[in-house]
Amino acid sequence: MAYRMMRYLALAICAILLSQTAQAEPSYVQHQxxxxxxxxxxxxxxxxxxxxxxxxxxxxxxxxSGAWHSDRGKIRDHxxxxxxxxxxxxxxxxxxxxxxxxTKFSGLEMLKxxxxxxxxxxxxxxxxxxxxxxxxxxxxxxxGHLATLAMVTADESTRVKAVAVxxxxxxxxxxxxxxxxxxxxxxxxxxTRALAFPPGQAEGKxxxxxxxxxxxxxxxxxxxxxxxxxxTIHGNADPAVPLQQSQKMVEALKAKGDSAELIVKPGGGxxxxxxxxEVAIMADWLVKQLVSK
Numbered sequence: 653m654a655y656r657m658m659r660y661l662a663l664a665i666c667a668i669l670l671s672q673t674a675q676a677e678p679s680y681v682q683h684q685x686x687x688x689x690x691x692x693x694x695x696x697x698x699x700x701x702x703x704x705x706x707x708x709x710x711x712x713x714x715x716x717s718g719a720w721h722s723d724r725g726k727i728r729d730h731x732x733x734x735x736x737x738x739x740x741x742x743x744x745x746x747x748x749x750x751x752x753x754x755t756k757f758s759g760l761e762m763l764k765x766x767x768x769x770x771x772x773x774x775x776x777x778x779x780x781x782x783x784x785x786x787x788x789x790x791x792x793x794x795x796g797h798l799a800t801l802a803m804v805t806a807d808e809s810t811r812v813k814a815v816a817v818x819x820x821x822x823x824x825x826x827x828x829x830x831x832x833x834x835x836x837x838x839x840x841x842x843x844t845r846a847l848a849f850p851p852g853q854a855e856g857k858x859x860x861x862x863x864x865x866x867x868x869x870x871x872x873x874x875x876x877x878x879x880x881x882x883x884t885i886h887g888n889a890d891p892a893v894p895l896q897q898s899q900k901m902v903e904a905l906k907a908k909g910d911s912a913e914l915i916v917k918p919g920g921g922x923x924x925x926x927x928x929x930e931v932a933i934m935a936d937w938l939v940k941q942l943v944s945k
Contacts, residue, residue, distance in 0.1 A: 676737060679737050679740040680704060682702075682736070689769070689772065691765055692756060694752065698716075698748055698750060698769060701748065703744070711783075711786075713770055714747065715790070715799045716730060716791075716795060717750070719754075722751055722753050723750075723753070726795070742936075744788070745782050747769070752765050758849055759848065766799075767810045770789070774787070790815070790938075792820075793818065793820065796821075800815065800822060804879060815880055815882050819892075820871075822900060823873060825863060848869065882902070882910065884915070886898040886914065886915075886917065887920020887923075889919050891922060915930070
């Protein structure tokens with residue numbers, strides 16, 4: 653029941669945001685459903701949003717995933733939050749990568765798919781007039797988790813210059829100060845088990861095996877020195893992902909000497925009605941990290 657209420661609220665917010673921006677002149681040309689790879693016989697897709705105005709020569713990889721599902725609805729959610737409108741107005745070319753869904757892929761497999769998308773963007777950067785060495789990475793909720801996980805596990809072929817996310821899960825072994833009870837059958841616990849292992853492989857795993865698998869997809873436990881600047885924006889009334897998840901990530905990064913910033917949205921849920929305002933803040937932060945330096 654709580655999940656349905658949250659979903660209805662999110663849909664209502666998106667409808668209001670869409671009505672507010674329906675008359676806005678698009679700042680981009682959208683190219684839909686480019687196939688960047690294939691995994692398990694499934695095509696992996698992205699949309700590319702190219703600015704109609706002056707380009708700044710920088711690219712943003714947007715991880716289009718919500719509840720670890722990556723259908724076209726996630727692209728529409730980001731459109732309604734004005735993400736592409738605001739980013740492209742700043743001159744960014746945005747690559748909205750869909751890394752696959754939890755019904756077919758584990759967390760690590762979705763990470764692999766995202767990394768393939770990042771490499772594709774770098775390989776095709778000249779085609780889109782962006783610098784492959786000056787990319788940003790963004791996402792929200794599940795997309796924020798995968799973006800953060802990609803940041804802490806990157807190699808030279810997938811490293812980006814800055815990462816900015818909304819309300820990301822970052823530690824599946826410490827959920828708001830509690831250890832998740834993996835024997836529970838509720839949606840959250842079922843989802844984390846599905847993230848930990850490929851479909852059909854979670855059955856019969858010991859608690860230690862499950863904990864190790866969850867640690868491997870918990871970015872806050874994988875932090876190291878030398879990571880790119882990181883911004884996370886999180887509401888203090890989020891009913892789905894505790895604010896503690898962003899707090900813990902920022903604390904872990906700072907403890908390693910990395911640059912990290914947390915903006916707390918008072919009363920912000922998952923998401924909130926005025927989220928385009930924070931999207932604009934994120935865009936300005938990315939300009940500072942990628943363009944102004």
